[in-house]
Amino acid sequence: MVRKLVSISLFVFWAVLVSILTAGLVFKQNNITGDVTGGGNNNSGNISGGGVILTASEVAKHSSANDCWLIINNKVYDVTNFLSIHPGGSGTIIPFCGQEATAAFDSKEKNPAVPHSQTADNLLNQYYIGDFNQAINQPGNQTQNPPPGNNTGTPGNGTGTPNNTITLTPVEVAKHNSVSNCWLIINGNVYDVTNFLNSHPGGANTIIPYCGQEATAAFDSKDRNPAQPHSQTADALLANYYIGMLGQAVPPQNVTQPPPANPPGNTGGRGERDDD
Amino acid sequence: MIMNRIKARLGLVGIVVLTIIPVLIWVGMRPLDSRFAGFAATVTSLGEITALLGMSLFSLNLVLSARFKFMEDYFGGLDKSYIFHHLIGGLTFVFLLFHPLVLSLKYLQISANSAAMFLLPGASWDTNFGIFALFSMMLLLVFTFYIKLPYQNWKLTHKFLGLAFAFGLFHMFLITSDVSGSAILRLYMFTLAGLGVMSLVYRVVLVGILVEKLDYVIEDVKELGDEVVEISLKAANKKMKFSPGQFVFINFMHEGVGKEVHPFSICSSPEEEILRLGIKSSGDYTSRLKILKKGVPAKIEGPYGRFSHRWLASNKQVWIAGGIGVTPFLSMARNLKEADYEIDMYYCVRNEAEAVFMDELMVLSHDNKNFRVIPCFSEKEGRISAQKIDESSHVKKDGKMVLICGPLPMMKSLKEQFTAMGVKKRMIRMEEFKLL
Numbered sequence: 001m002v003r004k005l006v007s008i009s010l011f012v013f014w015a016v017l018v019s020i021l022t023a024g025l026v027f028k029q030n031n032i033t034g035d036v037t038g039g040g041n042n043n044s045g046n047i048s049g050g051g052v053i054l055t056a057s058e059v060a061k062h063s064s065a066n067d068c069w070l071i072i073n074n075k076v077y078d079v080t081n082f083l084s085i086h087p088g089g090s091g092t093i094i095p096f097c098g099q100e101a102t103a104a105f106d107s108k109e110k111n112p113a114v115p116h117s118q119t120a121d122n123l124l125n126q127y128y129i130g131d132f133n134q135a136i137n138q139p140g141n142q143t144q145n146p147p148p149g150n151n152t153g154t155p156g157n158g159t160g161t162p163n164n165t166i167t168l169t170p171v172e173v174a175k176h177n178s179v180s181n182c183w184l185i186i187n188g189n190v191y192d193v194t195n196f197l198n199s200h201p202g203g204a205n206t207i208i209p210y211c212g213q214e215a216t217a218a219f220d221s222k223d224r225n226p227a228q229p230h231s232q233t234a235d236a237l238l239a240n241y242y243i244g245m246l247g248q249a250v251p252p253q254n255v256t257q258p259p260p261a262n263p264p265g266n267t268g269g270r271g272e273r274d275d276d
Numbered sequence: 277m278i279m280n281r282i283k284a285r286l287g288l289v290g291i292v293v294l295t296i297i298p299v300l301i302w303v304g305m306r307p308l309d310s311r312f313a314g315f316a317a318t319v320t321s322l323g324e325i326t327a328l329l330g331m332s333l334f335s336l337n338l339v340l341s342a343r344f345k346f347m348e349d350y351f352g353g354l355d356k357s358y359i360f361h362h363l364i365g366g367l368t369f370v371f372l373l374f375h376p377l378v379l380s381l382k383y384l385q386i387s388a389n390s391a392a393m394f395l396l397p398g399a400s401w402d403t404n405f406g407i408f409a410l411f412s413m414m415l416l417l418v419f420t421f422y423i424k425l426p427y428q429n430w431k432l433t434h435k436f437l438g439l440a441f442a443f444g445l446f447h448m449f450l451i452t453s454d455v456s457g458s459a460i461l462r463l464y465m466f467t468l469a470g471l472g473v474m475s476l477v478y479r480v481v482l483v484g485i486l487v488e489k490l491d492y493v494i495e496d497v498k499e500l501g502d503e504v505v506e507i508s509l510k511a512a513n514k515k516m517k518f519s520p521g522q523f524v525f526i527n528f529m530h531e532g533v534g535k536e537v538h539p540f541s542i543c544s545s546p547e548e549e550i551l552r553l554g555i556k557s558s559g560d561y562t563s564r565l566k567i568l569k570k571g572v573p574a575k576i577e578g579p580y581g582r583f584s585h586r587w588l589a590s591n592k593q594v595w596i597a598g599g600i601g602v603t604p605f606l607s608m609a610r611n612l613k614e615a616d617y618e619i620d621m622y623y624c625v626r627n628e629a630e631a632v633f634m635d636e637l638m639v640l641s642h643d644n645k646n647f648r649v650i651p652c653f654s655e656k657e658g659r660i661s662a663q664k665i666d667e668s669s670h671v672k673k674d675g676k677m678v679l680i681c682g683p684l685p686m687m688k689s690l691k692e693q694f695t696a697m698g699v700k701k702r703m704i705r706m707e708e709f710k711l712l
Contacts, residue, residue, distance in 0.1 A: 002362055002363055002365075002366035002367075003366070003421050005366055005367075005370060006366050006369060006370060006417070006421055007421075009369070009370040009373050009374070010373065010414075012373075012377075013373045013374070013377055016377055016380075017377070017395060020380060020384070020388060020391045020392050020395060021392050021395070021396075023388035023392070024387070024388035024389040024390070024391055024392025024393070025389070025392050027388065027389075081385070081386065082386065084314065084316045084317075084385075085316045085382055085383070085385060085386065087452060117399075117400045117402070118398060118399030118400050119393070119394070119398060119399070119400040119403065122390075122393060122398075123386070123390055123393075126386055126387060126389075126390055195313075198309065199307050199309035199310060199313075201307060233306070237310065
């Protein structure tokens with residue numbers, strides 16, 4: 001019986017391994033030298049070919065969790081689709097979206113500096129768009145497939161300059177003020193914490209009163225006296241829900257639309273669990 | 277008796293608990309929802325869980341393989357612990373196979389190429405060691421599960437799994453993970469691994485120094501029938517203390533036979549000056565034993581085994597011996613002086629020529645009216661059945677304990693027949709000869 005289990009597992013292992021190796025090595029994509037092999041690599045409908053120069057202000061347009069470019073060692077990378085897979089968490093990258101990130105990348109922001117591994121360097125190359133202050137490279141070098149499960153609306157549009165945008169004004173934020181659609185303003189950043197409410201260790205009810213509003217003080221103190229700050233883990237978790245900065249224009253894709261005039265205060269949460 | 281039965285389960289319970297603990301620690305590290313929120317998080321979590329389970333089981337399996345005497349009571353005998361070792365080994369391998377596989381799925385979100393790069397060795401030693409560990413394990417286990425080697429050669433390949441374990445340890449040490457990020461999880465995993473390493477060193481490296489082996493010398497080698505040889509040995513210094521039914525690991529200092537270590541049941545009584553082993557030639561090693569002569573030295577380690585008429589709930593017993601499985605019963609029969617045992621012994625072989633110990637058993641039976649020996653020759657009467665035994669010995673009616681030792685298919689079949697008749701499982705005790 002043990003042998004049967006081992007045999008089945010070995011079969012599955014080799015089947016999957018061979019498939020991945022074949023697909024990954026034979027149909028090679030995202031080669032750093034720009035040598036695009038295999039078929040269908042053109043990410044059509046994206047940035048109009050060759051015309052855009054990767055200046056600092058151009059890169060700065062891609063500065064949110066839904067559209068994140070980084071400048072590292074004078075090369076520009078679109079790491080939008082990588083954020084959720086980053087072993088160090090998306091929260092460590094997001095603050096650098098749209099900006100120069102070489103020092104942060106080379107040190108992992110630690111002292112003494114901790115460099116990234118070769119594997120990480122290779123991975124980064126998959127997201128290369130072009131050289132800093134140069135024209136964008138062939139479109140084929142951009143990320144191919146939008147990650148499954150992410151509701152990116154228009155296909156292949158994970159990286160382009162969005163046409164319709166939503167500006168994160170306080171008025172806009174206030175529209176998302178219910179348990180089924182809950183935005184918070186914390187430290188000048190806007191977060192869509194709708195999907196987090198049920199996981200909040202302090203319970204959904206501690207957050208819901210602040211949906212659609214300024215919540216910095218509440219977050220920094222957990223509404224306690226004396227103030228009880230959140231942990232670093234919590235800060236990192238929060239970053240996963242970042243939409244953009246207050247006042248910023250963001251693409252509408254991953255933004256859940258507010259339902260028509262739904263009365264707030266309907267808990268639907270996990271129950272009255274108090275903080276420890 | 278009940279205490280012993282509870283004790284015999286504790287070993288397995290302990291293994292299960294020690295394997296689950298790191299998973300519980302891992303669960304406590306972050307809210308569970310965040311662990312399974314989305315595809316990437318879920319496969320990462322599965323990858324982490326398989327690693328924790330696999331590494332824990334691997335470490336514990338190494339401890340099991342060291343055959344520490346004190347652990348026998350917690351598994352109900354060494355033969356049982358080897359069965360667990362085999363099962364746990366298989367499970368370990370399965371978990372570790374799925375560990376990198378599941379993690380690679382995460383990279384499929386980026387591209388098939390990055391998933392392929394993740395699975396191949398490259399410039400990162402943290403993952404390289406993991407790949408080496410898994411593939412060395414895979415290669416070595418081919419000889420355990422699929423390709424049959426001569427016993428001594430197989431044993432060597434099996435010992436090299438220690439190297440696979442070492443690679444796995446380097447991998448666990450270097451990789452950035454929940455283990456590296458949590459002091460308590462790191463402490464736990466490396467402590468378990470440390471126990472595994474120490475057990476390996478004890479049994480493989482320092483065996484000459486740390487494991488007690490008694491010096492014996494061959495007194496006589498008798499060939500019984502075509503296939504059986506009875507070797508009689510005398511202690512050079514300290515005599516081995518054992519209970520009837522137990523077995524030992526022995527190796528002979530003889531170039532022609534080979535110095536490899538093998539387990540054999542003792543067929544003499546503990547009171548005798550001479551230690552006797554009854555061995556059937558079933559493989560290349562055992563076939564060579566007949567060339568041994570008086571004066572050849574040997575080393576004996578033991579005794580092991582929890583198969584004995586003395587440790588049973590009832591003194592009314594049925595012994596069923598199949599072929600060379602008669603050897604432990606010989607030891608018990610030769611020790612059966614007390615009149616307060618009531619034994620029916622079925623000596624089952626194919627034909628009379630194979631019943632090499634029949635004469636001696638008949639003498640013992642003649643001297644003890646409570647010890648009945650019933651021969652069964654499968655060529656004449658067909659295979660022995662639980663039905664026939666019950667008709668003659670009233671197993672169920674008298675609440676008798678059943679001891680069986682013989683070829684595995686025979687033991688399994690008889691056990692099934694007895695339980696189908698309503699005999700409780702705990703009334704049946706089998707001794708597994710084949711430790712592999």
